[in-house]
Amino acid sequence: MPVMKDKELRIVGFLCNWCSYGGADTAGVARAEQPTDLRIIRVPCSGRVDPLFIVKALLSGADGVLVSGCHPRDCHYSSGNFYARRRLEVLKHFLPALGIDNARFEYTWVSASEGQRWQQVVTAFTRRIHTLGAAPGFEDAPLLMKTADMAPAPLRPLGTGKNAPLESLKQAIKEKLPDLACVIGWKQGYDDAHTTPLFAKKPEDVDELVWGPLNAANLAVYLPLFKGKKVGIVVKGCDSRSVVELLQENLVAREDVTIFALPCEGTLDMGRVNEKLGRYNVVGGIAHGATNITITTDGQEHDFSMAEYAQNKCRGCTEPEAVLSDVRMGDSPLVQGEAPVPQELALLDAMNLDERRSFWRTQMERCLRCYACRNACPMCVCRDYCISDSRDPHWMTQEAGVTQKLFFQTIHALHLAGRCTGCGECQRACPVGIPILGLRQHIARTVGELFDNYRAGIDPAAVPPLLGYEVEERNIREREWK
């Protein structure tokens, strides 16, 4: 049915078959007067409502989305709405990060007998959407380019790992190697200033292992590929959280992975390093000081102090030591102070909704849809079966517009809700430098706020919050309908 021009807005309702759909029916049978903007999609349970349904509707031009299910404790399938409550609450917090007013989305509970309540809900929600008016789009938002600041001073002295007991670690790896299919680490890449992943199978391969600020790549991304095989992995503190998250989700078995750890002294932000190096022919060498490295290109020396050139995440890092390991060496660093708001998130926080839409439009225009962000993410385990590539169900088109691209970022961010450890690999991998990490950080903060300061990848025994629920949620309140 076409929307009545100028009178109606596009509101999509996802209604549970067992309650709210019946509630709407009851209201209809009772001839309760209701606005006509709502287009209802019947679902078997509010738990069936993927938050992406809502984002897709909003990005495709819906002015409002309403989800209604059975009251808590009243789910036909006993707990579907408990899961829904967590997911939908996270989404409600997340929408503003994209620049979407979260008043355009609401979820509530209406039972089959509550015709009157249904009337009240749909009337109030429609009125609200009419007050907000038609939803502004992304494609025509004015351009706005902004960049994140550098993170404040590091929480521990950063260094180059020069004095780390690398040789003893190599020895320990060699001892374990006979029982392992391989040990994943880093080795020198195409020149002295780049490293590349190492898959050590023979003792002489282990000699290639390097440790230091060039080891930015998070090698946990490879672990699920070895499922069923025994492998070793060398980790920095942040990488260890990815390993733990994989363990939490049973994507890797504890007995299959041997974790080797050295305390991390920070990794370089190669984006900024490369900007300073400019164009050069050859790297003539690299020298590690205690707190700085010197890269010589075409005979010219360039100095990079770790305090200034470390990745933002390293400056705010509170776990430079692995949170879980089998072989650990080196002295524990002293971390002082609280983690600051991550920089990409602070950038989003400083903008209003209109600015964020403009910001994302400006950023997403150059997205290549290469999905390096996805493939570099250690928690993106669907790999060759990502829903963004699927034609059936048909989540995304191949169109190159900014809403498709932003929708993909939303898919990634929401699929990582409560699972993302903030390792930053998605953003580091992006060949065109889009600051997509902010979206992940935004959700991680919400997850912490809603679920008792939960942080992903810390405790191997913890159940990720979106895989569970509580009957009485401590931090999720039902909203009033007036």
Added chain:
Amino acid sequence: MSAIRFATPDGLPAFLARLSENSRILAPAVKPAGKRSVIFEDWHEGMPVILEKATVPPKDAVLPQCETLFTYKKSKNPDNREDVALCLENRAEARPTVIFACRPCDARGFAVLDRPYLKGPFADPYYKAKRANLTVITITCASGCNTCFCHWVGGGPSSPEGSDILMTEIDGGFVLQSMTEAGEKLLESAGLDDGREVFAKAEAARKTAWASLASAPAIKTAPQCIAALFDNEQFWQEHTEACLSCGACTYFCPTCYCFNITDEGDAFDEKGGRRLRSWDNCMSSLFTREASGHNPRTQKALRMRNRIAHKFSTYPENWGAFSCNGCGRCISGCPVCLDIRAVVLNAIAAAASEA
């Protein structure tokens, strides 16, 4: 006779403004970020003139990330519902476009794309329309860079292939030299000063650039060597272990030209349906997944083999030239620093030791 002109740095905006009266100008633009990038964008008066090598080549000008090939609509005859009329609307669009300040490797990319798209048994009408309307102004490189290797694969810092105009920086400005008729026409009406007097300086600068390159290894035998390794799964596995299969390397490659075709929308809808052509890449598993579900290249190593072999073995076999221009982007842009140069050199060595 080629046209030779001279422009001062201050004169470039006026030159571009003049060109933009009749054409779309695609020029490099800086995107500031923690990791800054340089992207080709529509240039308008008032925008700075950037001459840096771009992060992503201007391939989009002839092979857009996504383009609508045609739209289709179906309508039913109201008197006979069985009778359905199909209406197709072809969308082979092309606006006159000038690419400004791409690099020789980018320009050679167009030469690589031209062969399969124009010179095979069928010319692709969409590509052809855009290509016929394209003028390429290339800035020659003053030196090599750490990841590029144009001179290994038949190019060089002042290679003219694919360019209509070569532009070379000298003291105080730029010498612009037409390489094709289209380039000559453009320069003749560009309102720039004559550059013949300073042309020798441009030639000297080009020579200096060539001299700055490290000597290139011989890779002439790469096509045979890589073909000989076709069944050597171990070789390909060893060289692909670190690959994330993201395919970024193909999207910012000036010579990768694979695409996907999909239909969107509903033929019976008011707006009709759209047939889209969009970038696709051989590094992704989906690329070869067949309708039956069978996939001949589930292993990433076999996909890497395809990418390398296409550039260094099968394309040369078909067209007599490598389909890699050595721009180095797949090295500098790879999230895990995979090095295509090393794969090719190792393949040559491995084939020699196998034989």
